[in-house]
Amino acid sequence: xxxxxxxxxxxxxxxxxxxxxxxxxxxxxxxxxxxxxxxxxxxxxxxxxxxxxxxxxxxxxxxxxxxxxxxxxxxxxxxxxxxxxxxxxxxxxxxxxxxxxxxxxxxxxxxxxxxxxxxxxxxxxxxxxxxxxxxxxxxxxxxxxxxxxxxxxxxxxxxxxxxxxxxxxxxxxxxxxxxxxxxx
Numbered sequence: 001x002x003x004x005x006x007x008x009x010x011x012x013x014x015x016x017x018x019x020x021x022x023x024x025x026x027x028x029x030x031x032x033x034x035x036x037x038x039x040x041x042x043x044x045x046x047x048x049x050x051x052x053x054x055x056x057x058x059x060x061x062x063x064x065x066x067x068x069x070x071x072x073x074x075x076x077x078x079x080x081x082x083x084x085x086x087x088x089x090x091x092x093x094x095x096x097x098x099x100x101x102x103x104x105x106x107x108x109x110x111x112x113x114x115x116x117x118x119x120x121x122x123x124x125x126x127x128x129x130x131x132x133x134x135x136x137x138x139x140x141x142x143x144x145x146x147x148x149x150x151x152x153x154x155x156x157x158x159x160x161x162x163x164x165x166x167x168x169x170x171x172x173x174x175x176x177x178x179x180x181x182x183x184x
Contacts, residue, residue, distance in 0.1 A: 079110060080137035082124055082158060089159075091183070092183065103131070109125045109126065110126075121141050122145075123137050123158075127166070129166060132164075133161060154176070
């Protein structure tokens, strides 16, 4: 249950308690219908609240006490640094574009590498319609992932090209690989 639900639950409990408590003063006479003026001026009950009703009241508002502050967004993920010798994922995508290869709709998905690098452990990740480019903090990590995706990936140093999501035709893959091999 979140704190956003608490005011609604508190109001519901007050309404139930009021409905149950209103019949306790019944002396057998029918209640008079409320007048229009009394409905428009106040919606609170005029009888003193019983201890049960007071316990079910909603939590204090900001003017009555401290409020819980939440971060507007989660803190940024801390990813491992890519090696200085490896090109960045965006640089690889730009080289593909310059070579006339299909890299439409590029999306920086580095956050999918995982918080503090605990996901795949990559440093950078850019997905395009043609290929997904992963840059790892070291060649060992890149090699391990490339072996996992064997037949559907290509590795050069710390950079891995993944063709699984992009569904790149097998005939086009050597062109991507050649461009990656030419980067320094």
